[in-house]
Amino acid sequence: MFKLYAKKGAGSAAVEAVLAICGASYEIVDLQRDPSWAFPTRLNQLNPRGEVPTLILADNSVMTESAAILIHLADVFPQANLAPAVTSPLRPRYLRWMLFLATTVYMSDLRMYYPERYTADPAGAPGIKARAIAGMEQEFAILSGAIGKGPFILGAAISAVDIYAAMLATWVLDVGALFAKHPNIKALHGRVASVPAVAKVWARNNM
Numbered sequence: 001m002f003k004l005y006a007k008k009g010a011g012s013a014a015v016e017a018v019l020a021i022c023g024a025s026y027e028i029v030d031l032q033r034d035p036s037w038a039f040p041t042r043l044n045q046l047n048p049r050g051e052v053p054t055l056i057l058a059d060n061s062v063m064t065e066s067a068a069i070l071i072h073l074a075d076v077f078p079q080a081n082l083a084p085a086v087t088s089p090l091r092p093r094y095l096r097w098m099l100f101l102a103t104t105v106y107m108s109d110l111r112m113y114y115p116e117r118y119t120a121d122p123a124g125a126p127g128i129k130a131r132a133i134a135g136m137e138q139e140f141a142i143l144s145g146a147i148g149k150g151p152f153i154l155g156a157a158i159s160a161v162d163i164y165a166a167m168l169a170t171w172v173l174d175v176g177a178l179f180a181k182h183p184n185i186k187a188l189h190g191r192v193a194s195v196p197a198v199a200k201v202w203a204r205n206n207m
Contacts, residue, residue, distance in 0.1 A: 004055050093154060133173070147185065
């Protein structure tokens with residue numbers, strides 16, 4: 001049994017979707033932020049950064065960081081076919097784009113929505129947000145190039161990295177503009193969202 005500390009529409013949505021596809025037994029603990037934008041104290045006791053997703057594994061150990069969790073789950077449930085085997089020639093590509101999304105796109109998204117966290121000078125926040133938006137435009141162009149004709153990032157088969165990408169695509173300020181500029185990202189999102197287990201999770205997360 002897994003326990004996922006989550007917030008609707010947050011990075012935990014991709015983890016929840018992968019758990020569902022894998023047929024894992026799991027419990028969702030939905031959290032809401034308080035007026036200071038912090039999660040409940042019990043989350044900080046599990047995750048020093050007080051962030052979701054935080055996943056409690058079957059042995060009661062704790063995993064954090066969305067990409068790390070996705071990689072782990074896809075490997076633990078190989079029957080779900082959400083990741084290439086370690087010896088597969090597609091494995092490096094899978095890891096490359098998973099980490100690109102985590103360290104580049106996800107971080108730009110955080111700077112866009114929470115620019116005040118990245119400066120000690122409140123006057124600098126608008127500039128940080130503007131640069132984040134410009135950066136995301138470049139990053140999604142790179143992702144579009146990685147997808148190419150698809151249908152998925154690794155080619156013919158869906159993987160956990162597609163689920164991660166589809167979630168992040170919904171976080172931009174203007175999803176319609178992103179999809180108009182990059183039809184293959186729109187198509188990827190649609191294919192991911194059409195997976196029944198994902199559709200159910202997306203609906204629960206109001207995505």
